[in-house]
Amino acid sequence: xxxxxxxxxxxxxxxxLSMMGVAVGAGNIWRFSRIVAxxxxxxxxxxxxxxxxxxxxxxxxxxxxxxxxxRKAPIGALASTAGRSFGWMGAFIALVTTGILFYYxxxxxxxxxxxxxxxxxxxxxxxxxxAIWEEYTHSLQPLFFHIAAIIIGCxxxxxxxxxxxxxxxxxxxxxxxxxxxxxxxxxxxxxxAWDGIQYLFTPHMSDLLNYRVWIEALTQNAWDTGAGWxxxxxxxxxxxxxxxxxxxxxxxxxxxxxxSLLMGVIIFATAFALQNKMGLQExxxxxxxxxxxxxxxxxxxxxxxxxxxxxxQSAFATIFFLAFSFAALSSMIxxxxxxxxxxxxxxxxxxxxxxxxxxxALLLGAPSxxxxxxxxxxDWVWSLGLIINGLxxxxxxxxxxxxxxRKKVINTSPxxxxxxxFYNVIIGVLVPIQAIVLIGxxxxxxxxxxxxxxxxxxxxxxxxxTIILQWGIALVAFLLLNxxxxxxxxxxxxxxxx
Numbered sequence: 001x002x003x004x005x006x007x008x009x010x011x012x013x014x015x016x017l018s019m020m021g022v023a024v025g026a027g028n029i030w031r032f033s034r035i036v037a038x039x040x041x042x043x044x045x046x047x048x049x050x051x052x053x054x055x056x057x058x059x060x061x062x063x064x065x066x067x068x069x070x071r072k073a074p075i076g077a078l079a080s081t082a083g084r085s086f087g088w089m090g091a092f093i094a095l096v097t098t099g100i101l102f103y104y105x106x107x108x109x110x111x112x113x114x115x116x117x118x119x120x121x122x123x124x125x126x127x128x129x130x131a132i133w134e135e136y137t138h139s140l141q142p143l144f145f146h147i148a149a150i151i152i153g154c155x156x157x158x159x160x161x162x163x164x165x166x167x168x169x170x171x172x173x174x175x176x177x178x179x180x181x182x183x184x185x186x187x188x189x190x191x192x193a194w195d196g197i198q199y200l201f202t203p204h205m206s207d208l209l210n211y212r213v214w215i216e217a218l219t220q221n222a223w224d225t226g227a228g229w230x231x232x233x234x235x236x237x238x239x240x241x242x243x244x245x246x247x248x249x250x251x252x253x254x255x256x257x258x259x260s261l262l263m264g265v266i267i268f269a270t271a272f273a274l275q276n277k278m279g280l281q282e283x284x285x286x287x288x289x290x291x292x293x294x295x296x297x298x299x300x301x302x303x304x305x306x307x308x309x310x311x312x313q314s315a316f317a318t319i320f321f322l323a324f325s326f327a328a329l330s331s332m333i334x335x336x337x338x339x340x341x342x343x344x345x346x347x348x349x350x351x352x353x354x355x356x357x358x359x360x361a362l363l364l365g366a367p368s369x370x371x372x373x374x375x376x377x378x379d380w381v382w383s384l385g386l387i388i389n390g391l392x393x394x395x396x397x398x399x400x401x402x403x404x405x406r407k408k409v410i411n412t413s414p415x416x417x418x419x420x421x422f423y424n425v426i427i428g429v430l431v432p433i434q435a436i437v438l439i440g441x442x443x444x445x446x447x448x449x450x451x452x453x454x455x456x457x458x459x460x461x462x463x464x465x466t467i468i469l470q471w472g473i474a475l476v477a478f479l480l481l482n483x484x485x486x487x488x489x490x491x492x493x494x495x496x497x498x
Contacts, residue, residue: 007161008240014166015239016248019064021169021330022235023226023256024176026107029324030295032220032260033267039216040207041199041268045261047208047217052225052257055218055434058426059227059390061249061419062397065410067236068245073342074230076489081405082396087486088478089392093230094342095474096385100229101335102361103368103378105153108332109145111325114296118317125304125313129297137372146369147362152329153336154358158351161238165333172326179323180262186316187269190306196272200264215441218434223383225256228390231334234341244416259327267299274305295324336361345489377461381470384442388471391435394427402428 009015036044070080078090113136117123122132136142156164187193207213226232232252236245303317336357343353368375397405402424411418446464447455454460458469478485 008238009166009235009243010162011166012243012248014162014170015235015243016251017173018165018169018235018334019226019232019248019252020173020255022229022231022334023060023224023252023331024173024259024327025224025226025331026104026111026295026324026328027220027224028256028260029263029327030292032224033264034294035216035220036200036264036268039213040204040210042202043204043207043210044213044217045201046203047214048220049257051218051221051434052253054426054430055390056221056225056227057250057253058423058431059393060225060232060253061246061410061423062393062405062427063227063230063233064236064239064249065245065405066393066396067233068239068241068243069409069412071237072489073234073237073338073345075342075485076345077233078392078396079486079490082399084486084490085482086396086399087489088475088482089396090230091342091478091481091485092385092471092474093228093389093392094338095478096382096389097229097231097335098339098342098357098360099378099382099385101332101339102365103375103382104328104332104335105149105361105365106142106146106369106375108149108153108325108328109142109147109369110292110296111321111328112148113141113145114300115318115321115325118300118314118321121310121314123300123304123314123317124310127300127304129301132300133292133296140370142369143366146365149329149332150336150358150361150365153332154354154361156333157336157340157357158354165235165337168333169330172330176323176326176330177259179319179326180259180266183316183319183323184262184266186306187266187273190269190273192273192275193269196268196270197265199272200261200268215438218438222387222390222438224260225253226331227253228386228393229335229338230389231331231338234338235334237341242414244413245410246413246417246419250417267294270302270306274302346485347488373461377466380462381467384439384467385471387435387438391432394431394435398428398432 009018066077066081070077072080074090074093075087076090078093079087082089114123117132123129156168158164159167188197222228232249236243299320300317303320304313306313306316336354339360340350340353340357343356344350348356368378403421406419406421406423410423443464446462450457450460450463455463456465456468457463458465460466
């Protein structure tokens with residue numbers, strides 16, 4: 001698809017920062033440290049790094065290569081690669097990420113609200129942080145901040161690639177990194193902080209022999225790096241021809257995991273330094289409240305125990321929630337872009353596509369803003385869908401031919417690192433195996449933890465039944481609409497990659 005000059009990222013710096021904006025999000029801050037704490041500390045880091053190379057980086061490189069070559073959203077990209085009969089797979093990829101957008105905007109709103117809480121002094125040392133969280137989530141405030149987040153995201157996308165997405169990420173990502181460094185410097189200078197850092201980086205053989213640690217390490221890579229979301233695919237469609245694929249893709253993955261490690265250092269250093277004042281395991285595992293418990297209950301409580309007085313404590317909390325909001329917003333922007341780009345390729349004007357995206361996000365995200373059970377259900381359904389996304393991208397490349405894709409699509413940028421034949425094995429064999437293992441594992445977990453009469457119930461939050469119902473409706477619709485979607489996206493003539 002031809003693009004005007006103004007529709008390309010203006011610089012490599014802007015393109016790389018925008019890709020980092022996709023990868024670095026709320027998961028780096030609220031999920032990574034909790035999962036590390038629950039899986040042996042340093043023992044988790046080893047398989048986490050291994051899966052970075054055999055899941056995240058291959059999929060990220062594949063997405064960037066495909067997007068840059070085809071310059072289409074997921075429907076057109078999958079139809080061009082796997083064949084016109086498989087455009088429905090691209091539609092499912094787009095739906096999964098759009099489904100995440102509907103509740104992820106709620107998370108952005110949480111971050112903004114807690115930024116205001118920290119500025120106002122509400123998160124004081126005497127505050128009941130669990131009560132603050134419960135009061136907030138049971139009010140209409142999450143809906144208001146959800147709406148605000150959607151408006152901000154849609155406005156940035158409306159401003160365009162250069163003036164909107166690139167310009168915002170040139171500010172958000174460097175500012176985020178600076179804030180993380182500031183918090184990190186304070187955290188590592190606390191008395192006892194070194195114990196937390198040692199815990200984070202010291203492996204234990206007994207934990208490495210535990211298959212659950214490896215499953216969780218793969219899961220973190222599948223959910224946290226942006227691999228398989230389709231977001232990098234869409235952004236790469238706006239990259240200039242000279243932009244590298246392998247180098248930029250690897251840089252994005254490494255930067256994402258570096259941010260996760262920095263956040264891990266901050267949280268573990270602070271938690272171990274204050275372990276005599278607070279329950280250490282409760283803090284670092286978010287016991288009883290999952291991701292939200294760690295971020296919005298235990299960390300604010302932790303910050304208020306820091307030495308230095310109220311000013312230092314409030315500043316620490318403010319910088320943290322500003323960083324959280326920036327990270328979440330940078331990822332949400334890319335989701336809005338993917339959804340609106342998909343609507344554009346199905347025939348809507350750019351303005352109407354963005355308006356429709358915003359309207360759907362406002363309406364379909366409202367239940368997640370008002371009901372935590374609904375939020376958890378959507379997180380369960382569509383987060384697991386990301387694994388299917390990775391499987392579909394792998395399938396498309398297998399259909400096209402991994403060796404052919406590597407030579408014709410990936411190894412084409414001047415000055416880029418050329419991938420060897422090991423890529424063929426990873427994307428053609430290892431990625432599908434990992435995807436199937438993960439799906440099987442989480443289905444097994446659902447059956448094991450629910451009553452025999454409940455695992456199939458579509459109205460249970462974490463049941464297989466709710467996944468089958470929601471995925472099933474979407475897949476049937478996309479299969480029926482496949483020919484229409486592909487014709488609208490690619491035209492009626494054959495435009496597969498040759």
